[in-house]
Amino acid sequence: MRAATLAAFLAVALVLAAPGAAQTPSPDIPVVFSARSLLGGASFTITGTLPGAAADAGRPLELYEQRAPFPGAYALVQTGAGGPSGEFAFTVTPARKAYWAVVAPQTATRPREASSGYLVAVRRKVSIRTTTRRPRKGRSVRFSGFVSPAFPTGPESVATLQRRDRRGAFADVRRVLLRAAGEFSSYRITVRVRRSGVYRVVVPASTFFSTGASVAVTVRVRGR
Numbered sequence: 310m311r312a313a314t315l316a317a318f319l320a321v322a323l324v325l326a327a328p329g330a331a332q333t334p335s336p337d338i339p340v341v342f343s344a345r346s347l348l349g350g351a352s353f354t355i356t357g358t359l360p361g362a363a364a365d366a367g368r369p370l371e372l373y374e375q376r377a378p379f380p381g382a383y384a385l386v387q388t389g390a391g392g393p394s395g396e397f398a399f400t401v402t403p404a405r406k407a408y409w410a411v412v413a414p415q416t417a418t419r420p421r422e423a424s425s426g427y428l429v430a431v432r433r434k435v436s437i438r439t440t441t442r443r444p445r446k447g448r449s450v451r452f453s454g455f456v457s458p459a460f461p462t463g464p465e466s467v468a469t470l471q472r473r474d475r476r477g478a479f480a481d482v483r484r485v486l487l488r489a490a491g492e493f494s495s496y497r498i499t500v501r502v503r504r505s506g507v508y509r510v511v512v513p514a515s516t517f518f519s520t521g522a523s524v525a526v527t528v529r530v531r532g533r
Contacts, residue, residue, distance in 0.1 A: 338411050338424040346430040349458065352402040353429060359395035359413060360422060366391055368413055372399045375408040375426065377517045405517040406431045433457060433521035437510050446530045450502050454523060456494040456512050460487050465513065468496035473507040505529045
């Protein structure tokens with residue numbers, strides 16, 4: 310979905326949720342996100358300064374979240390107020406990927422003002438380990454690990470081993486179905502390694518989470 314379309318959708322959603330007196334075009338509140346993609350359980354901060362600066366000191370603020378699955382309704386999740394110079398900050402620990410927007414409701418002297426809605430991706434954690442990082446040429450290496458939170462069981466629940474190519478991009482090597490492991494999913498991928506390389510394991514995006522990837526590991530092949 311294009312950014313303009315998303316911004317328009319947010320404007321409509323927030324206007325419909327606001328009192329009739331606040332349903333007027335609103336100037337943009339500039340916001341800065343400390344992160345736009347993070348692992349589950351991590352936090353990020355939304356900061357900014359209200360257009361009125363010191364004139365907006367103490368002005369009430371609202372933070373809205375549109376949580377996956379999309380499209381969905383925006384919900385009020387936090388309230389706050391502008392600082393001495395109109396500055397503000399919200400700290401959030403998201404449960405899943407979502408769009409976020411800051412709203413300053415209409416006051417007796419100021420019109421309703423709102424930021425655009427911005428997506429913050431939440432990724433699954435993917436661990437990786439190998440049977441060896443120094444295999445002999447032509448020997449098999451097993452890559453294994455866990456994915457958290459767990460994937461629902463199904464044909465789309467896969468882990469893909471990738472290898473970095475000469476251009477620096479990762480290319481698929483082998484794909485396997487994820488296995489259920491309680492609160493986690495697990496994988497095991499065995500491949501024959503003939504030359505040194507950098508590998509990682511990725512899992513696809515789902516309704517609630519964005520694409521996840523392990524750290525990259527280097528496998529150095531020894532001579533026979």
